[in-house]
Structure formats: C-alpha cells, structure tokens
Amino acid sequence: ASVPGNGHFELVQGAGGSLNGTTSFERTNYFETMPTHQLELALWLEADRMGSLLAALDDESMENQRDVVKNERRQRYDNVPYGTAFERLTALAYPEGHPYHHTPIGSMADLDAASLEDARTFFRTYYAPNNAVLSVVGDIDPEQTLAWVEKYFGTIPAHDGKQPPRDGSLPDIIGEQLREEIVEEVPARALMAAYRLPHDGTRECDAADVALTILGGGESSLLHNRLVRRDQTAVAAGFGMLRLAGAPSLGWLDVKTSSGVEIPAIEAAVDEELARFAAEGPTAEEMERAQAQLEREWLDRLSTVAGRADELCRFAVLFGDPQLALTAVRRVLDITAEEVQAVAAARLRPDNRAVLVYEPIAADDDENDESDENEGAEQ
Known part of the structure; x- marks a missing residue:
C-alpha cells in the first residue's frame, strides 16, 4: 500500500513531526523528526517511500517535481544577489569533466533534459536498501526499533547496478589563479x-x-x-x-x-x-x-x-x-x-x-x- 500524493507530509505533520530532504555533492538525505511514540509510523513511511516510489513515479509527479526544483533554483540561485557564485566558483575550481564541476541542483537546461526514464533508472540504481544508511536517534527501544526496521524495510529488494563513483582526485594545487x-x-x-x-x-x-x-x-x-x-x-x-x-x-x-x-x-x-x-x-x-x-x-x-x-x-x-x-x-x-x-x-x-x-x-x-x-x- 502506497501513500498517495502529499500523504507522506500530511501524516508526519499531523503526528506533530517535521520532515525535509537535501541533496549535496556526496549524498541525498531524507529526515524526519517525530514524537517518540510515532517512530513506527516514521519507519513505515520511509520504507513505503523507498519501496513504492518507483511505481508512483509517473509523468505528472515528474513534471511537478521538475517545477519544484526549477523554482528552488530561481529562489536560491538565479534571483538573489550573488546567487550563482557557488555554482560559478565550483565550475572554475573543478575542471570540465570533473564529477564536481556541476552543482547538485543542475542548470535549467539539465532540469529540462531529465526524462522520466532517467529518473526511474537513477531511482532503481541508487534508491535501494543496500545503498542506504538508516539512523534512528531518540528515546527508543533498540530491539523494538530493529524489529520494525526488519518488518518494513526487509522486503524491499536490493539493487546491484550501482557503478563505482568516478575518480574525483586532483593535484593539491590548481597551479594558476x-x-x-x-x-x-x-x-x-x-x-x-x-x-x-x-x-x-x-x-x-x-x-x-x-x-x-x-x-x-x-x-x-x-x-x-x-x-x-x-x-x-x-x-x-x-x-x-x-x-x-x-x-x-x-x-x-x-x-x-x-x-x-x-x-x-x-x-x-x-x-x-x-x-x-x-x-x-x-x-x-x-x-x-x-x-x-x-x-x-x-x-x-x-x-x-x-x-x-x-x-x-x-x-x-x-x-x-x-x-x-x-x-x-x-x-x-x-x-x-x-x-x-x-x-x-x-x-x-x-x-x-x-x-x-x-x-x-x-x-x-x-x-x-x-x-x-x-x-x-x-x-
């Protein structure tokens, strides 16, 4: 059973929790802070997201999220003073062809070019339990928590298609200004x-x-x-x-x-x-x-x-x-x-x-x- 539409947010917020996600150069991060007695709900929701998002990923949700990221780009990069500094400096500091030459948010052209199939392939490859770390911090019962993790995440299939990351090493010194x-x-x-x-x-x-x-x-x-x-x-x-x-x-x-x-x-x-x-x-x-x-x-x-x-x-x-x-x-x-x-x-x-x-x-x-x-x- 999958949580439809915005249900994930509504369930967390209705339980008095907060949630968000971030993507940086080296990892993507989903996190929620919940009252302790709602831990089972939080684990069920995260497992549901990991196990069923692929089925829910269709043209409509893809376009919706493409717009969300474009809007975030406008708000954080394009329409604020000095907003593109980070992007410009990383592009200068890491040479063309280096895996960190582009910032994680991507350019508008990158965002336009991403297809539903790209998203599905990426998801299938990386969004699997064998490529994830789960940490639970709080006043919890470790045995009960592990039992819930096993119950909700245990049936999600692993994926073995992940390629080793590209080499990001560079000389210690750029060598010029x-x-x-x-x-x-x-x-x-x-x-x-x-x-x-x-x-x-x-x-x-x-x-x-x-x-x-x-x-x-x-x-x-x-x-x-x-x-x-x-x-x-x-x-x-x-x-x-x-x-x-x-x-x-x-x-x-x-x-x-x-x-x-x-x-x-x-x-x-x-x-x-x-x-x-x-x-x-x-x-x-x-x-x-x-x-x-x-x-x-x-x-x-x-x-x-x-x-x-x-x-x-x-x-x-x-x-x-x-x-x-x-x-x-x-x-x-x-x-x-x-x-x-x-x-x-x-x-x-x-x-x-x-x-x-x-x-x-x-x-x-x-x-x-x-x-x-x-x-x-x-x-």
Whole structure:
C-alpha cells in the first residue's frame, strides 16, 4: 500500500513531526523528526517511500517535481544577489569533466533534459536498501526499533547496478589563479574565492578548518579585524569550508566591499594577511579560540536528535563508520599550530584559487550599505 500524493507530509505533520530532504555533492538525505511514540509510523513511511516510489513515479509527479526544483533554483540561485557564485566558483575550481564541476541542483537546461526514464533508472540504481544508511536517534527501544526496521524495510529488494563513483582526485594545487568577473545588479562589489583544500576525513582537512576559522570564522577573525574593523574597506569578510570526501574540499572566501572601494585593494589586503599567517602561523590564543569555536559548533550539531542522526549517517555513508561522528570534536582539538601553519602555507596561495569578482551595474555611490550574507555553500 502506497501513500498517495502529499500523504507522506500530511501524516508526519499531523503526528506533530517535521520532515525535509537535501541533496549535496556526496549524498541525498531524507529526515524526519517525530514524537517518540510515532517512530513506527516514521519507519513505515520511509520504507513505503523507498519501496513504492518507483511505481508512483509517473509523468505528472515528474513534471511537478521538475517545477519544484526549477523554482528552488530561481529562489536560491538565479534571483538573489550573488546567487550563482557557488555554482560559478565550483565550475572554475573543478575542471570540465570533473564529477564536481556541476552543482547538485543542475542548470535549467539539465532540469529540462531529465526524462522520466532517467529518473526511474537513477531511482532503481541508487534508491535501494543496500545503498542506504538508516539512523534512528531518540528515546527508543533498540530491539523494538530493529524489529520494525526488519518488518518494513526487509522486503524491499536490493539493487546491484550501482557503478563505482568516478575518480574525483586532483593535484593539491590548481597551479594558476582562475578568474571570472561578473557585472550584475548586486548591492556591493564582492570578492569571492575558492581555494583547493585536503579531502575530508584527513588530519590536514581538520587543520584547514582551524586555519579558516582563525582567518575568517566570525567577528574575531583576522580578515574581519583587518578589512571590516581596521581598514573599513569591507562590510563583511569571512572564510567557510565545504568539506568533501570524494574530491578536494573548498575553502570559501567571501568579502563584500564598502562603498567606493576597489577590488585590488581588498585582494592585496587578503593576500597580505594570508602570507603573514603562512609565515608566522597562529598564536596560542588564536588556536584556543578557533578550536573552542569549532568544538561548540560540533557540540551544537550533536546536541539535537536530528543533528546527531545526520552526522551518524554522514560518517557511515562517506567513511563507513558512524562512530567517527562522536570523535570528531577530539580530532579538531588534537590539531597543532604547526599543522595549521603548514596547511595554510601549502594551500592558501594565489596560485591555488578560483576568483570571482562582482561589479555592480549601477553607479558605485548608490545604496551600498546592504550586505548580502549568502555564503553559498551547501552542506
């Protein structure tokens, strides 16, 4: 028996729960948060979706979902200032032909080209119990939960047609600075850059995370202090990280300039700060603050049932070990100042980045105080 139409959402919400799904470069994620006594309903619904969606996938549902994704694309990418930055930078940072050259949402042309048969083949291949991880977190009875999982998922057939993922490895360094300039209706000039960083699951990746936190993680960071506080050439300056296991991770620089400030001035200041950091390394106080910040972020993620379930799934899918989620904090706190300096010196260089420069269409002295905090990175 399959849940028709919007029934899945109605049943979860009627039971006092919430649900959603996400797709990133390396996994698709369905999740729901339900009152504990509704666990059986949640498992039945997820099994129903996995076991019967193929039969329900017809032209009407396909067109409906195509429209949903196109609309999401308009809202999140095409019709917001700097909205296509993430897509443009990943296309620059990962060369043509690389599996991560395209973002998961796809272009409008990709969305138009996808056929019902493509969707069915994809579903048949990937949407099977032997290619899925299920995590249940909460005040549950493990034996009863496993019995329900067996009851509802046990009859769904496995599928053996999945191809091994394409190789996403690349040299450590891009080897040149790749640049693109965009003239668009944006509220302020912006400098964005993506640096090629170590793969997730390595000590070097954790060290890079600490380095980016010191350099651009929040208002106590070096770049914020330099550009926003001291020079007052920017209204926002930050560094984020897109952790990836199947390809190099990306360090994500995003600077929105103050009115009238030219991009070369910003770029020179950024390079000066990065070069100084690579030469001198972090102070003990900077290390302590960044590690405390990352520890707090991790503990926040693990403190909710949804966050914990998600991290257990992520580490199980990408690294084959859900327990790694619970030791991630320890790994970050274990990183030394030497490791942070080493990864900054090796990777945060002008010849290892893709750069995007935004120039507003209008005269520069318009209302330029509005800063759009669109980090662009999908988790």
